[in-house]
Amino acid sequence: MKNVIAAPRKLRLISRFRLRGLLTTALVALAIPALVAPALVVPVHASQTAEPVRPGTPDDLNITQSGSYLSGRLATRVKDFASAAAFYEETLATDPQNPFLLERTFMLKMANGEIDFAGELARDLDAMKLGNFLGYLVTSVNLAQDKKFRSAASALKNDPGGGPLAELTLTLAKAWMEAGAGEVDKALSRIDGLKGPEWFDVFKANHAALIAQNAGRPKLALERIEAAYNADRGALRVADSYARLLASNGKKKEALAVLAEYDEIVPGHPLLKASREAIESGKKIPPLVKSPLLGVAELLNGLGSAIGRDGAEELAAAYLNLSLYLNPDADFAAIALGGLHERMNNPQRAIEALEQVPQSSPLKRDAEIQIALNFNALEKVDEARAHLEALIKQDPSDLEAITSLGNVLRAHKMFAEAEKIYSGGIDTVKDTDGRHWALFYYRGICRERLKQWDGAEADLRKALELYPDQPMVLNYLGYSLVDQNLKLDEALGMIKKAVALRPSDGYIVDSLGWAYYRLGRYEDAVKELERAVELRPGDPTINDHLGDAYWKVGRRLEARFQWNHARDLSPEPEDLPKILDKIANGLMDEPATPTAANTSGNGG
Numbered sequence: 001m002k003n004v005i006a007a008p009r010k011l012r013l014i015s016r017f018r019l020r021g022l023l024t025t026a027l028v029a030l031a032i033p034a035l036v037a038p039a040l041v042v043p044v045h046a047s048q049t050a051e052p053v054r055p056g057t058p059d060d061l062n063i064t065q066s067g068s069y070l071s072g073r074l075a076t077r078v079k080d081f082a083s084a085a086a087f088y089e090e091t092l093a094t095d096p097q098n099p100f101l102l103e104r105t106f107m108l109k110m111a112n113g114e115i116d117f118a119g120e121l122a123r124d125l126d127a128m129k130l131g132n133f134l135g136y137l138v139t140s141v142n143l144a145q146d147k148k149f150r151s152a153a154s155a156l157k158n159d160p161g162g163g164p165l166a167e168l169t170l171t172l173a174k175a176w177m178e179a180g181a182g183e184v185d186k187a188l189s190r191i192d193g194l195k196g197p198e199w200f201d202v203f204k205a206n207h208a209a210l211i212a213q214n215a216g217r218p219k220l221a222l223e224r225i226e227a228a229y230n231a232d233r234g235a236l237r238v239a240d241s242y243a244r245l246l247a248s249n250g251k252k253k254e255a256l257a258v259l260a261e262y263d264e265i266v267p268g269h270p271l272l273k274a275s276r277e278a279i280e281s282g283k284k285i286p287p288l289v290k291s292p293l294l295g296v297a298e299l300l301n302g303l304g305s306a307i308g309r310d311g312a313e314e315l316a317a318a319y320l321n322l323s324l325y326l327n328p329d330a331d332f333a334a335i336a337l338g339g340l341h342e343r344m345n346n347p348q349r350a351i352e353a354l355e356q357v358p359q360s361s362p363l364k365r366d367a368e369i370q371i372a373l374n375f376n377a378l379e380k381v382d383e384a385r386a387h388l389e390a391l392i393k394q395d396p397s398d399l400e401a402i403t404s405l406g407n408v409l410r411a412h413k414m415f416a417e418a419e420k421i422y423s424g425g426i427d428t429v430k431d432t433d434g435r436h437w438a439l440f441y442y443r444g445i446c447r448e449r450l451k452q453w454d455g456a457e458a459d460l461r462k463a464l465e466l467y468p469d470q471p472m473v474l475n476y477l478g479y480s481l482v483d484q485n486l487k488l489d490e491a492l493g494m495i496k497k498a499v500a501l502r503p504s505d506g507y508i509v510d511s512l513g514w515a516y517y518r519l520g521r522y523e524d525a526v527k528e529l530e531r532a533v534e535l536r537p538g539d540p541t542i543n544d545h546l547g548d549a550y551w552k553v554g555r556r557l558e559a560r561f562q563w564n565h566a567r568d569l570s571p572e573p574e575d576l577p578k579i580l581d582k583i584a585n586g587l588m589d590e591p592a593t594p595t596a597a598n599t600s601g602n603g604g
Helices: 065-077 081-094 099-111 115-127 133-145 149-155 160-180 184-193 200-214 218-231 236-248 252-265 270-281 292-307 313-326 331-343 347-354 364-377 381-394 399-411 415-427 434-449 453-466 471-483 488-501 506-518 522-535 540-552 556-568 576-585
Strands: none
Touching (some): 065 099, 099 115, 099 133, 133 292, 133 313, 149 160, 160 184, 160 200, 160 292, 200 218, 200 292, 292 313, 364 381, 364 399, 434 453, 471 488, 488 506, 506 522, 522 540, 540 556
16 A cells, blocks of 8 residues: 555643742753854744643632542653643642652652752652652752752762662762862762663763863863763764864864764764864864753753653653753753654644754754644644745755655645655755655655656656665555556566565555455455554555455455444545445445555655
């Protein structure tokens, strides 16, 4: 089955009351000087103008302990941290001495970015001797804000129940506080003495390097960052730090070689591009971290970005929000937090996080593109379109923004407009290479949908020329040929190759089954289509195809079952009458006519 559309379908919100007054002082906003990038001119975001939704129990209902508690549990389960934090706050107000409610409320306030209020709860955690490692950390950074670094280090107590992550966090944060107190050797010894799993090594070496650099020991910093780089050459921030420290130590050639090596992994990353330009210019490279609090922010950014999957979203959000609280210019933390909210299917919160990327950041354009895609996920296609058009107007050769805009339009079946956008992007490319295959693939999809087959076939074959054996292109071109009863042997070969490359892709397996169906090989069709339904049980078109194949092999009862199932899975409006007719009348004796290609799923 052709995969045509890529259309995702899917605060900071204020609590109704406080258990106590908020802290009278907030942490001072500290900023790392960033490499200057041109300011982006983009439309005002909807999140900047919309009225905030108030989480928690509605004003016209009474607050009850059981109601707020159960609502908080449900909100936690669906990862709505704003509502969960508000409901647990309400529950805690009914039983302020309950240690479980206190810890849950603290954690959810951290995950929701309400750091000031979490700071108050951290004091309560300490008073009740509950031993929460994040509570220690919040108390410590509040002391460090007042330059009380020795007290801040003392506040970071051991938490035996916290596990390896807590131990790593507390140890490195304590080292930063000791460095802030002028005890750099003590800080480095503390890091060296930390024992743990192998994944500790890159964090230990990286932060030892940053502490040494911050203390004015460039040679020691270079020695430590080299160890971090050798521990994990794929870590972007470590590679960037290594290159910068090499340049600071007069090793410009070696610094550029490190950046070139990473460019082989992730070509053209904007952060490394900015570092390369700064190094090539011969300018003095400033330290990546210029204060202990910013060092802690960097630590939380790195750990929060690493743990934000597989059930650790709440803790990751707490780390990243605290990182942004300590360093509002922490672009990586903002992007990581945005990505976390995207994975939790909360595009509005993702937008709010991505908006925090500063104008001066090399990552600002990437953040703005992602904001537009989140508007699209909210079904705000006009906002997404205006946002991307503004970026393209500023840089007409920005293929990432062009491709994103084309994909948004294509997702909403605006094929003529999407085709024009892709064509404009292709026109900016002088010499096409493997990086450009997707532009031709996407334009080929649009032209096929617009019934411009000659142009579509040329584009799809060009995409294969640029990226031989690309399974999505093989599948789409092969399916399209089968759909038109053209070059059937070649088409079947393409689809078989796509299945071999992606045997677990239900859409591609469906293509193979449907090709067999069109060739009259109905038993083979049933076999492949049954497997496709197993892989994609919720897809209406695959179920419809299986019903057709069942009918052709005489399994009439099962055919009607599949068609009824397809009907109940919200097929495309143009497909529904055909399905209903088959349920009522079955298939005619003449060869089957395929239903329209499915428009769900990810078109690449």
